[in-house]
Amino acid sequence: MCLAIPHRIIRLFDDKRALASAGAVETEIRVDLVPGLEIGDVVLVHAGFAIERLREEQGQEIEALWEEVRRMAGIVHE
Amino acid sequence: MNETRERIALLSKALDLMTDRPIRVMEVCGTHTVSIFRQGLRSLFPPSLELVSGPGCPVCVTDQGEIDAAVSLAGIKGVTVATYGDMLRVPGSGSSLVNERALGRDVRVITSADQALEIARNEKTRLVVFVAVGFETTAPSTASVILDAHREGRGNFTVLNLHKAVPPVLEALASDKNIALDALLLPGHVSVILGLSPYRFLPEDHGIACAVAGFGAEDIMLALVEVVRQIREGRPRVASLYSQAVREEGNCLARDLIDRVFEPCDSSWRGLGNLPLSGYGLREEYSSIDALKRLEISINDTSPPSGCSCGEVLKGKMLPRECALFGRLCNPSHPVGPCMVSSEGSCAAHFRFSRGGDHPWKH
Numbered sequence: 372m373c374l375a376i377p378h379r380i381i382r383l384f385d386d387k388r389a390l391a392s393a394g395a396v397e398t399e400i401r402v403d404l405v406p407g408l409e410i411g412d413v414v415l416v417h418a419g420f421a422i423e424r425l426r427e428e429q430g431q432e433i434e435a436l437w438e439e440v441r442r443m444a445g446i447v448h449e
Numbered sequence: 450m451n452e453t454r455e456r457i458a459l460l461s462k463a464l465d466l467m468t469d470r471p472i473r474v475m476e477v478c479g480t481h482t483v484s485i486f487r488q489g490l491r492s493l494f495p496p497s498l499e500l501v502s503g504p505g506c507p508v509c510v511t512d513q514g515e516i517d518a519a520v521s522l523a524g525i526k527g528v529t530v531a532t533y534g535d536m537l538r539v540p541g542s543g544s545s546l547v548n549e550r551a552l553g554r555d556v557r558v559i560t561s562a563d564q565a566l567e568i569a570r571n572e573k574t575r576l577v578v579f580v581a582v583g584f585e586t587t588a589p590s591t592a593s594v595i596l597d598a599h600r601e602g603r604g605n606f607t608v609l610n611l612h613k614a615v616p617p618v619l620e621a622l623a624s625d626k627n628i629a630l631d632a633l634l635l636p637g638h639v640s641v642i643l644g645l646s647p648y649r650f651l652p653e654d655h656g657i658a659c660a661v662a663g664f665g666a667e668d669i670m671l672a673l674v675e676v677v678r679q680i681r682e683g684r685p686r687v688a689s690l691y692s693q694a695v696r697e698e699g700n701c702l703a704r705d706l707i708d709r710v711f712e713p714c715d716s717s718w719r720g721l722g723n724l725p726l727s728g729y730g731l732r733e734e735y736s737s738i739d740a741l742k743r744l745e746i747s748i749n750d751t752s753p754p755s756g757c758s759c760g761e762v763l764k765g766k767m768l769p770r771e772c773a774l775f776g777r778l779c780n781p782s783h784p785v786g787p788c789m790v791s792s793e794g795s796c797a798a799h800f801r802f803s804r805g806g807d808h809p810w811k812h
Binding site for chain 2: 436437
């Protein structure tokens with residue numbers, strides 16, 4: 372129930388409905404919680420509704436955290 | 450795969466070096482629970498890091514009295530109950546929705562709130578009851594469909610509204626000295642809707658380290674490194690490590706829909722009892738859609754199944770295997786409590802994935 376799966380928008384029917392694909396599976400989804408979607412956008416779909424548009428970039432917090440991890444691992448190698 | 454394996458090994462090593470005292474972390478998302486087991490991450494944690502599952506599975510936290518109300522609705526002539534698949538097999542006090550269906554009652558599985566309304570549109574002689582469970586991730590879709598039904602004047606569509614709010618249950622857990630949490634892995638999809646600010650009371654008032662995490666092995670390991678780092682530095686905060694989907698402010702439109710249709714109300718949680726303002730009650734304006742009012746059914750206090758420890762498991766006070774029923778008397782083929790029914794329940798995850806054998810990271 373908590374599961375949300377990324378889908379790519381293939382077709383927009385109106386401001387409420389779209390056809391989206393996850394791999395080979397195409398499903399009709401509701402898009403009224405995420406306005407302004409375009410074909411090709413990737414959305415997170417939960418219980419048949421897109422809940423957010425996914426962005427590709429990784430946050431700065433994650434980059435900073437990896438720095439910390441590598442620093443710790445550096446200590447191991449010394 | 451080799452590169453992933455190396456990165457996981459690096460994270461495991463860092464976590465091991467950083468964890469210099471006992472640390473208790475709780476994850477409160479069913480998808481995290483399953484992901485941690487499926488990917489064999491537990492065997493990578495240092496011994497002093499304890500990860501317990503909290504009330505992150507919506508079906509599992511639905512109270513026994515609420516399940517009984519759903520089951521009793523299915524028995525009413527002319528009623529069609531529509532709900533998510535996980536709800537069907539949860540045992541009520543006398544029956545379950547799946548049993549009712551076997552007896553010929555009209556109980557249908559849907560994967561979206563939209564489908565429940567579609568049944569009402571297509572079958573005008575049936576009174577459809579959509580049994581709506583879930584946290585902030587699902588509440589906006591229920592709200593959207595309620596607004597559609599209201600706009601259409603769809604008189605044969607009703608909702609048994611059992612939605613619950615995550616921040617108040619985190620407050621209850623954080624305040625319980627017996628649970629003694631050091632850190633929380635916050636639920637990723639709930640956070641997509643809520644954003645980060647509703648969690649700030651956790652570090653500020655309770656000193657609990659928090660991270661919003663994605664669902665891959667690397668995401669979860671990184672989140673653990675983050676909360677351990679916060680604890681070491683004595684600076685608990687809400688870190689956002691799922692920025693692909695979670696914005697600082699959340700999904701404002703979805704939250705507006707929740708506010709239009711629901712208002713905070715007290716709600717009963719399995720194992721946690723009645724928590725103030727932890728539910729989303731239907732606003733008066735939509736009372737004609739309230740299945741309890743339309744069908745004059747009430748939600749009563751009922752005891753959980755005898756011997757079932759789901760309540761203690763949901764609070765992180767007991768591990769599934771410590772329950773006397775686990776495995777032999779309660780298993781996925783014959784579940785006694787909801788945590789064994791839902792695929793996201795911690796008992797089901799323990800049963801499916803904790804049966805020994807090699808795990809993928811140690812080769």
